[in-house]
Amino acid sequence: MKGTIIKLDNVWKIYQMGEVKVEALRGLSLEIKKGEFVAIMGPSGSGKSTAVNMIGCLDVPTKGHIYLDQHDISKLSESDLAQIRGRKIGFIFQQFNLINTLTALENVALPMLFQNTDRETRLKTANRLLELVELGERMNHKPNELSGGQQQRVAIARSLSNDPEVVLADEPTGNLDSKTGEIVINFLGKLNKEGKTIIMVTHDANVARHAQRIEHLKDGRVVKRS
């Protein structure tokens, strides 16, 4: 029986937009076990990104608790969050979010710089990860010299560079055609087989199919599990 790695307990997130309050999450609860591949589905604006950002320590909930490895992270300071984020979480975004001034290799090595890893290890690891996503030949290319699919593979490599326990992918195929999307998802599947916990946001049922189970969100709450 595998342990729980992430647990959201009645989480609320309310954004104050001037006069109006936006309730992005309204009592969201869910649990994810170590080594699972979970898809989060739901219509646009249902709070998927908000949820993933909080799991990834980018933000804290307005109410409720989030546990990562049994630790409550809902009240931590920004510097503690940055620490956990850097070590335990790998992010993959819809817009790839690579740094345009850096080469593929430097992009993949950057998260390690923020963990004060020495230069040699950084380059070695980044090298290995780029080989893993089959971009060994493109290491010294800048993002704008790569196709969308290739950029997303660089992003996958980058998400792995500090060997995180959890990889969060927010609509990783959203900007890709279905064929390149398929390739990217297959890489995520491969990572999962190697033991990484993967949480993937998507609103494409074909993509969600690759996950072991699906959490359906609507209006900031889970409405269905499948």
Place this chain on the structure above:
Amino acid sequence: MLKDYFIFSVKNLRNRKLRSWLTMIGIIIGITAVVSLIGMGQGLKTAISLQFGDLGTDKLAVQASGGFGPPGTAVVKPLTKDNLEKVKKVSGVKIAAGRLIKPGKIEHDDHAGFGYAASMPDGDARKLIEEAQNLEAESGRLLKDGDKGKVMLGSNLGEQDAGLGKQIVVGSKVLIEGGEFEVVGILKKLGSFILDNVVFMNEEDLRETLDVPQEDYDIIVIQVQQNADIAEVQQRVEKVMRSERDVKEGEEDFTVQTPQALLGQVNSILFGVQLFVYIIAGISILVGGIGIMNTMFTSVLERTKEIGIMKSIGARNSSVFSLFFIESGMIGSIGGIIGAVFGVLFALGLAFIGKSLLGSDLIRAEISPWLVIGSVLGSFALGSLFGILPAIKAAKLSPVDALRYAK
């Protein structure tokens, strides 16, 4: 780690080359101005000290000055022979010499030039002047009592390229304000632009040739007796001069100064000029600093998304701060280095032009390593200082908001 941050910053600066350069211009101009002007000022001070240096501490100079009255009405009342005679009698005064220094025209070999003619007094007073001004003959001899129709020339006038046609040598004939004189001697170089271009002649000749009233003097040089207190002698001379010229204390139309005081005066004028220049340079540096701040704020705004990305992959606030802080510090120090190089070149160039065009040693550059090191460190500090606020702004961005920021 720091090294990697530096590399990252260099990349970012390179990526915005034009803007980086434009931002640096303010700092470059400011530092160029500071380095070259301090260098020149220091050189000028040294040059002046050198010239006044051997005048000794036992001499006083009396000069007529504007005196007391509404601005613009002041006409300098020249010193007189009577003044000189009275000063000679002041106790503690060993020798007093009256001198005339007048602008005039010199002609030779159908070429003309303008400069100063200075009179030499007779007797002991002549010795005093020769000693006070370090006059020695390079060729020929010095003037002596009774030399009529003779002149000795400052070293520049005897040079090949003095601009007066054929080189003037001992025995040459020159026209001073139309009157013919024979050159009996050419002086050794004194290192002073003024003195090295002066025509020296005996007092009588000068009065005749330049049409100076019999009574007038421009300056009275006093040698104080060995055991006398120079400050007391100065006070006594001032008192005598006041009654001679019928002015009240505090309304003097003359000054009695030691060469040291004169040097002090020159230095204080120099200081005033330098202060003015520093203020201008300071303003330009300040504007440069604000330029850096502006550029960095723009950069933070443009790179909001990038900051969000870096935070999402584990960058701490302090890391983000460092990245931007280093970048602005680097703009400052690169600007400072370029400015220092320009400043040194500028000062050396001016000194070179001064030397070759004017033959003047007054314009010289004295650049200490501390000046260069100081200005580079200073501009680094400046860049960092003005980078603090933008860097804090970058560090404080919320990761989620930064990531949502659309370019």
